[in-house]
Amino acid sequence: MSAEQDILQELAGRDYEFGFETQIEMEIAPPGLNEEIIRFISAKKQEPEWLLEWRLKGFQLFQKLKMPEWQNFKLPEVDFQSVSYYAAPKNKVKYNSLDEVDPELLRTFEKLGIPLEEQKMLSGVAVDAVFDSISVATTFKAQLHELGIIFCSFGEAVQEHPELVKKYLGTVVPQSDNIYAALNSAVFSDGSFVYIPKGVRCPMELSTYFRINARNTGQFERTLIIADEGSYVSYLEGCTAPMRDENQLHAAVVELIALDNAEIKYSTVQNWYPGDKDGKGGIYNFVTKRGICKGKNSKISWTQVETGSAITWKYPGVILQGDNSIGEFYSVAVTANKQVADTGTKMVHIGKNTKSRIISKGISAGHGHNTYRGLVKVGPNAANARNFTQCDSLLIGDRCGAHTFPYIESKNNSAMVEHEATTSKIGEDQVFYLNQRGIDNEQAVNMIVNGYAKEVLNQLPMEFAVEAQKLLSITLEGSVG
Amino acid sequence: MLNIKNLHAAVEGNAILKGINLNVKAGEVHAIMGPNGSGKSSLASVLAGREAYEVTEGSVDFDGKNLLDMSPEVRAREGLFLAFQYPVEIPGVSNINFLKTAVNEIRAYHGQPPMPAKAFLDMLKAKQKLMEFDANLMNRSLNEGFSGGEKKRNDIFQMAMLEPKLAIMDETDSGLDIDALRVVSAGVNKLRSKDNAFIIITHYQRLLEYIVPDFVHVLYNGRIVKSGTKELALELEEKGYDWLKEDIRLEEPVQ
Numbered sequence: 001m002s003a004e005q006d007i008l009q010e011l012a013g014r015d016y017e018f019g020f021e022t023q024i025e026m027e028i029a030p031p032g033l034n035e036e037i038i039r040f041i042s043a044k045k046q047e048p049e050w051l052l053e054w055r056l057k058g059f060q061l062f063q064k065l066k067m068p069e070w071q072n073f074k075l076p077e078v079d080f081q082s083v084s085y086y087a088a089p090k091n092k093v094k095y096n097s098l099d100e101v102d103p104e105l106l107r108t109f110e111k112l113g114i115p116l117e118e119q120k121m122l123s124g125v126a127v128d129a130v131f132d133s134i135s136v137a138t139t140f141k142a143q144l145h146e147l148g149i150i151f152c153s154f155g156e157a158v159q160e161h162p163e164l165v166k167k168y169l170g171t172v173v174p175q176s177d178n179i180y181a182a183l184n185s186a187v188f189s190d191g192s193f194v195y196i197p198k199g200v201r202c203p204m205e206l207s208t209y210f211r212i213n214a215r216n217t218g219q220f221e222r223t224l225i226i227a228d229e230g231s232y233v234s235y236l237e238g239c240t241a242p243m244r245d246e247n248q249l250h251a252a253v254v255e256l257i258a259l260d261n262a263e264i265k266y267s268t269v270q271n272w273y274p275g276d277k278d279g280k281g282g283i284y285n286f287v288t289k290r291g292i293c294k295g296k297n298s299k300i301s302w303t304q305v306e307t308g309s310a311i312t313w314k315y316p317g318v319i320l321q322g323d324n325s326i327g328e329f330y331s332v333a334v335t336a337n338k339q340v341a342d343t344g345t346k347m348v349h350i351g352k353n354t355k356s357r358i359i360s361k362g363i364s365a366g367h368g369h370n371t372y373r374g375l376v377k378v379g380p381n382a383a384n385a386r387n388f389t390q391c392d393s394l395l396i397g398d399r400c401g402a403h404t405f406p407y408i409e410s411k412n413n414s415a416m417v418e419h420e421a422t423t424s425k426i427g428e429d430q431v432f433y434l435n436q437r438g439i440d441n442e443q444a445v446n447m448i449v450n451g452y453a454k455e456v457l458n459q460l461p462m463e464f465a466v467e468a469q470k471l472l473s474i475t476l477e478g479s480v481g
Numbered sequence: 482m483l484n485i486k487n488l489h490a491a492v493e494g495n496a497i498l499k500g501i502n503l504n505v506k507a508g509e510v511h512a513i514m515g516p517n518g519s520g521k522s523s524l525a526s527v528l529a530g531r532e533a534y535e536v537t538e539g540s541v542d543f544d545g546k547n548l549l550d551m552s553p554e555v556r557a558r559e560g561l562f563l564a565f566q567y568p569v570e571i572p573g574v575s576n577i578n579f580l581k582t583a584v585n586e587i588r589a590y591h592g593q594p595p596m597p598a599k600a601f602l603d604m605l606k607a608k609q610k611l612m613e614f615d616a617n618l619m620n621r622s623l624n625e626g627f628s629g630g631e632k633k634r635n636d637i638f639q640m641a642m643l644e645p646k647l648a649i650m651d652e653t654d655s656g657l658d659i660d661a662l663r664v665v666s667a668g669v670n671k672l673r674s675k676d677n678a679f680i681i682i683t684h685y686q687r688l689l690e691y692i693v694p695d696f697v698h699v700l701y702n703g704r705i706v707k708s709g710t711k712e713l714a715l716e717l718e719e720k721g722y723d724w725l726k727e728d729i730r731l732e733e734p735v736q
Contacts, residue, residue, distance in 0.1 A: 436554075
């Protein structure tokens with residue numbers, strides 16, 4: 001954390017070296033989804049022919065696939081033709097000083113302890129000192145480069161490492177997986193690419209230092225992470241600061257590949273704009289995330305703290321193909337006001353002695369609805385597969401809802417699948433107990449909620465965990481009278 | 482310190498307290514006894530400010546301030562402490578963090594800065610020793626998986642840490658075995674001073690052998706029907722409450 005601060009400070013005092021704006025010319029494609037626009041995107045990015053073909057195939061699938069109907073919420077109509085599918089990254093300046101920014105937003109920044117310059121970047125204020133996140137990236141990139149680690153934008157990976165992209169792209173989340181995955185594969189804007197070579201343990205949490213960069217990754221992100229044999233990487237995605245975005249629909253795809261003895265830890269803090277108190281204007285976050293433990297003894301662990309978006313719809317899963325591989329899913333999902341979250345995981349046991357662990361903590365307040373939906377599938381060859389699922393719901397107030405849909409399919413008699421579920425209300429007794437020790441309601445709820453989510457928060461890297469804790473309390477502010 | 486005048490309270494429209502008068506001075510220990518359902522625990526809840534209890538009449542003065550105007554947390558910060566009949570479990574919240582928050586909230590209310598970590602830990606250790614409190618319980622989640630006795634002891638330990646002016650102990654002795662009772666009582670006796678006061682609610686005279694009260698009151702049907710010294714407790718133990726009920730029936734006009 002302090003190393004980050006130091007480097008950022010040092011850089012903030014430096015002259016502007018790399019132009020952000022000049023690298024990509026500003027351009028916005030007209031709204032509409034058709035082959036032409038896909039060719040346009042691909043050409044803009046100077047992509048090889050095979051990738052264009054792949055995008056076009058995705059578009060064909062998108063046209064054939066139907067909207068799912070199994071979700072536990074009312075799916076809003078999305079007019080795909082009214083969306084613009086290409087916009088060069090914008091660095092829009094909306095305000096001249098922080099005084100013009102919504103004080104509510106500033107108060108949140110304050111509570112999260114976000115540095116002033118960063119506050120300006122996030123809220124779209126013109127920044128005096130040039131705060132060059134690209135060169136921060138460059139500094140760390142050199143360090144990673146020495147170890148042979150590739151960490152770059154997806155677009156860059158297509159240019160520099162086409163063989164790796166070609167080999168793994170779409171191998172975990174097929175284009176035909178679901179309609180949003182198909183859409184993403186047709187029009188994806190950019191995203192991240194990570195490759196950790198054999199036997200290398202990535203020495204830093206990837207992307208901690210790129211919080212600001214992540215701001216512009218856009219609507220249709222695509223992330224691909226490959227951990228080669230015996231390697232380890234911890235990747236952080238997202239931002240605790242409230243993210244506003246003009247694009248209502250977000251449909252990202254994340255693919256993780258762990259080879260023999262490799263481990264990938266992927267942590268997300270998602271705090272997209274949830275809309276106003278009536279849920280108007282909030283973001284729809286429809287994400288497909290999946291990892292494959294391809295090699296033996298490999299491990300993939302998903303940790304997510306989901307507090308934002310009007311609708312969150314995601315099921316980060318793990319395909320446990322290699323023998324003795326391990327899949328984990330730790331989740332805290334909060335819904336307040338009119339927010340909806342339908343989230344959970346899929347653990348698909350294919351190899352022998354595979355293990356999975358699911359810890360899901362839903363928190364509902366206001367009129368929020370929180371659904372856990374999980375699938376544990378044990379294939380015929382997955383001898384001695386083990387799963388443990390714990391799925392808890394916490395209700396605050398009496399107008400919210402919690403729902404649990406655990407699906408279990410086992411085709412192997414030696415498998416052991418355990419499921420535990422609890423639903424509890426924040427008890428008046430608990431709040432009163434804390435009140436009686438001098439702690440007010442707001443802080444009492446905060447303590448109770450953080451205690452409840454502790455098992456998941458503990459999985460996050462330290463500095464992320466601290467921010468996530470604050471985030472939980474801010475999200476639930478005012479939900480208890 | 483505490484002056485209760487003609488206190489009436491109701492839960493969901495049912496009258497529970499029907500005119501309590503009680504005056505507690507600094508340095509005093511008052512015991513409140515009475516049969517089940519007489520309103521003992523309700524009195525504790527009303528004083529601590531539990532929401533379900535509606536005060537319909539009367540006043541409560543706490544060190545010159547109107548107690549009934551204060552929110553529960555402000556009452557606590559002003560120095561009123563309730564040792565619960567059933568301390569609740571709060572999973573995932575560490576005992577030590579909870580205590581630190583409580584101590585600092587109370588300090589902030591009195592315009593003091595948060596206690597430095599070292600000073601807090603020193604105080605914690607000193608009080609653990611004083612109260613014979615198991616240090617292992619400090620690092621666990623607040624009351625989670627504690628035995629009934631451990632929960633009660635934790636409450637009394639909190640009392641030692643928060644140093645209230647007035648402590649109300651709501652049937653703290655229930656569910657304690659004789660050893661735990663002795664330790665808890667010894668702890669309370671160590672905390673007694675000329676500056677603080679205790680209201681001890683109990684069913685049994687046994688606790689009062691360890692914590693000797695200055696006054697004993699009998700609560701019956703929402704009213705204090707008899708007050709006396711510690712000898713009254715012995716008399717109750719011997720005769721039960723029925724003779725008192727008889728007396729009251731004779732005194733009350735036929736309705």
